[in-house]
Amino acid sequence: MDKQHRRWWMLFLLVVLMLGGCDAVHHGEGLERVRKQGVLRVAVDPSFPPFESIDGSNQIVGLDIDLATLLAEQLGVEVQFVPTTYDGLYDALTTGRADVIISALYPDPERTQDFAFSSPYFNAGYVLVVPPDSPIRNLDEVGGHTIAVVLNTAGHMEALRWLSISEPPPQLITVETDEAALAMVLNGESDGAVVSNLAALTAEMRGAPLRTVEPFVEDEIYVIAARREDADLIAVLSEQLQALTENGTMDRLMQRWFTASP
Numbered sequence: 001m002d003k004q005h006r007r008w009w010m011l012f013l014l015v016v017l018m019l020g021g022c023d024a025v026h027h028g029e030g031l032e033r034v035r036k037q038g039v040l041r042v043a044v045d046p047s048f049p050p051f052e053s054i055d056g057s058n059q060i061v062g063l064d065i066d067l068a069t070l071l072a073e074q075l076g077v078e079v080q081f082v083p084t085t086y087d088g089l090y091d092a093l094t095t096g097r098a099d100v101i102i103s104a105l106y107p108d109p110e111r112t113q114d115f116a117f118s119s120p121y122f123n124a125g126y127v128l129v130v131p132p133d134s135p136i137r138n139l140d141e142v143g144g145h146t147i148a149v150v151l152n153t154a155g156h157m158e159a160l161r162w163l164s165i166s167e168p169p170p171q172l173i174t175v176e177t178d179e180a181a182l183a184m185v186l187n188g189e190s191d192g193a194v195v196s197n198l199a200a201l202t203a204e205m206r207g208a209p210l211r212t213v214e215p216f217v218e219d220e221i222y223v224i225a226a227r228r229e230d231a232d233l234i235a236v237l238s239e240q241l242q243a244l245t246e247n248g249t250m251d252r253l254m255q256r257w258f259t260a261s262p
Contacts, residue, residue, distance in 0.1 A: 030230025031075075034099055040072040040079050043098035045086040050257035051104040051222075063257040067121065068102045070249070074240050090115065093227050100233070101225040116231040119238040120221035121250060122197075126155030128213040129185060129200045130192040136213055142170045145191035148181040149174055154218045155194040185210065202258040 034040050044064060046052045052062040060081050072079035082098040084091070089105065092098040093115065104124070107117040128147070130136045136145060143166035149156040151174040163169045173190055175181050178199035184190035186208060194217055204210050224241075226234050244250050 030099065030226060030233030031236055033230075034075060034077060034233060038077050040068070040075060040077050040100065041082055041098045042068045042072075042079060042103075043082045043084055043089050043092035043101045044068075044103040045089060046083055047086070048104050050260060063253050064102045064104060066253055066257075067244075067250075068100075070244065071102075071237055071240055075236070090225070093225065099226060099230065100237070104222050105225055106220055107223045107225070111225075114228050115225050116228050116234040118224035118234050119241050120223055121241050121245070122222040122254075123216060123219055124222055125197055125220040126153065126158065126194050126217040127197050127200050128192050128194050128217055129182065129203075129210045130213060131185060132209055132211045134191065134211065136192060138213060139215070139217065140166075142166055142192065144168045144170065146171045146173060146189075148172075148184040148190040148193040150178055150181055150195065151176060153194075153196075154220070155196070158217050159194050182208070182210070198258070201254060205255055205259045 044052050044060065046054050046060045046062075048062075050062055051064045052060060055061045060083065065081070068081070069079050082092050086103070089101045089103055090111065093101060104122075106124075108115075128136070128139060128142070136142060139162075142162055147159060147162075147170045149159045149172050156172075156174065159170075159172055163172070173184065175184065178193075178195040181190075181193035181195050182199065182203050185193045192213070197212075197216070200210065200212055204212070224234065224237050241250075
């Protein structure tokens with residue numbers, strides 16, 4: 001398992017601790033219910049490409065859609081998508097319209113009494129990207145360099161902290177979008193850029209000469225959620241996510257969807 005995958009599983013341990021301990025993860029009858037009904041019902045907000053969106057044929061498509069389909073196949077059931085708004089995702093679970101949420105969902109620590117969360121399958125947080133030959137090898141080496149940041153993002157807030165802990169401090173250049181920040185690096189106008197991991201991966205997978213500096217500037221993990229009483233279903237899905245990560249399937253899904261035409 002490489003450094004990136006180990007990092008995700010460390011984040012998973014944090015999620016488990018947030019849930020109140022490992023002993024609660026295996027209780028419930030969700031897995032048996034899903035297998036008896038022969039369908040995994042997945043709540044999704046189809047408004048966030050490339051994870052989920054509506055294509056020209058009015059079909060829901062995206063990385064999460066492919067992932068949900070694979071997970072359902074592993075369970076030996078069909079998949080059924082339950083479209084809703086992002087604010088209505090948890091309601092789809094509580095009203096019994098869906099078994100799980102797979103929709104670029106960040107685990108809400110205020111909902112752990114009612115919901116169970118899987119291991120992470122994507123980190124959508126902020127990263128520092130630099131040219132391949134940059135002398136910056138870790139986040140402690142940003143001092144004295146120009147760094148483009150997207151105004152008022154979590155990445156910007158963390159970069160502001162560098163001003164007081166780096167000597168000499170970096171020079172921060174604020175822009176409006178990830179694309180503008182990446183363009184500054186590619187055009188030689190900035191030594192690095194703090195952007196979302198999605199933007200960084202998309203650029204790198206499309207051939208941009210960039211290198212991501214470890215570790216993440218700010219984490220924002222995506223997980224699967226279910227009702228608290230269905231934690232046994234979440235435990236099985238977490239095992240499947242680990243297998244899909246280790247066998248390269250998640251990398252292939254990212255390659256497909258992050259390089260797709262907008």
